[in-house]
Amino acid sequence: MAAGFGLSAQDLLRGILGSPHGVKVTNTPATGLELFLSPSAQVVLARFSGLPRLPVLLPNLAAPHSRLVDDEVRRAAWYGPCGAWVGACPPCTARAWRPGQGVLVYPGAAGHVCRRHRRWLLAHTERPASIPLQTLPEVLAAHRRHAALVRAHPRAEQVVSLAAAVVWSWQVQGWNFERVWQDRARRLTAATGCTSAAVVPHALLTYPETIVIARLLGDPRWQQRLRAATTTTGTAAAATMLLKEIGRRVDRPWLADWLAACTRIGSREAARTDPLQRWLLKSADGANGDALWSVHQSAARPTGYSNRARFLTDRRSRFVVEEAKAASLTGGWEPWAAPRAVPDDAMPVTVLADTARLCRLGDVGGVQ
Ligand SMILES: [Zn+2]
Incomplete structure (x- = not known):
């Protein structure tokens, strides 16, 4: 709108909102990115634009x-x-881009990938930034299934958030050295030009596994099947059945044995807060809604890139974060639900350390 009048956004706002009571515009588009209006200002802007439904x-x-x-x-x-x-x-919004002025959007539950142009969209304010996905077909396939889950499941964001916590619990136990992720990290470093340490904490690395688990846990038929197994053969047998199915779907047939070994040598507290174990018990008890999909605060996947980098890299995490920031890898979409679903999303690093000690890769072996 400002470009149409040949004005800066600030001047246009002051012109539109001018009133006998004065007008106050705080900060600038360069410092704040997003425009917020008081209720009286919303009414005036909607009237001026000729779009009464502008706030909608x-x-x-x-x-x-x-x-x-x-x-x-x-x-x-x-x-x-x-x-x-x-x-x-x-390519989807070419005409709207201007030099030094980007087109920023909220990706919502699954709007972070353009499958048509095969890009994982990143957060940069002034220029287009994305990860090309031509060499990462499993990410495109996962996004197609993720979008279907969002359409079909009313709590898809919470389901994906829980699945991300499950995968995170494996990452902090040393899975970043695991064969499938090593291979994906290599392709990701080639696509981004970053080091392996900088790409490993990014959401893309574990995205396919996260979506596989989200689809499985969100499937009412599997929930019913697990409840029946718990009733007839017990919780432990149901857990083994679930882990074997996850292992099959994520192409890690050793998963059930490995996690069983981790549980044996891990602390009781770590087992109590394990997101998969907790979900299984709650599902067996017939929980639903927020209660079924909530994640214990000590087991949630950290939403901040730097918090994840501290756990997943042997290099000084400050240098890793700087490298990732320069490549726009520290912002953008993350697999986490709204605060309503995950009340304890801000997780202190000191708490995570307990989860990391659950077991290390070298303790149990068997991971390829
Ligand atoms: Zn596109």
Whole structure:
């Protein structure tokens, strides 16, 4: 709209919102990225644009912000987005891109991949940034299944968040040295030009396994089957059945034996908070809704790249984070649900260390 009038966004806002009570515009698009408006300012902007439904069409415009005071003054403020964002796929939105000014979008549950142009979209404010997926076909296939899960399951985000916690529990036990992920990390380093240490904490590396597990746990037929197995043969047998099925689907036939060994040598607390074990017990008890899909705070996958890097790299994590930041690998989409589903999403690193000690790869062997 500002470009159409040949004005800066700030001048346009001041012109539109000007009132006898004054107008206050805080920050700039360069410092805040996202525009938030007070209720009175929303009404004026919607009227000016000729789109009474503007707050519906652009819901974030009408999102309340705790720092925006609601009084008679029409207020606009540029603050950081409240959710994950990525740069739009350039071939899909070519006309909207301008030099030094990107087109930023909220990926939501699964909008972080353009399958048509085979790109994993990254977060960069000024230029298109993405990971080409031509050499990572399993990621494209996983995204197709992920999108289907989002369409079919009302709690898909929570299911994926739980599945991510399951995979994370394996990563902190040393799975980053495992054959399938090593191979994928090699292709990812070639696609990004980054070192292996910088790509391993990124969500893409474990995305296919995360979606496989999410589909399995979110399948009502498998939930029914596990409940029946728990009743007839006991929880341990049901857990083994589930792990064997996961191992088959993620191409790690050793999974059930390996995790059983981990459980034997791990702490009781680690076993108590293990996301898969907890889900199995809750499912057997007939839990549903938030109760079924919540993750214990000490087992949740860290949402921050730097927190993950601290666990997964032997190099000084500060250098790893700097490298990843330069390649736009530290932001963007993450497999986590809204705070409602995961109330304890902010996980202190010191808590994670307990999970990491559950067992190490070398303790049990058998991983290829
Ligand atoms: Zn595209």
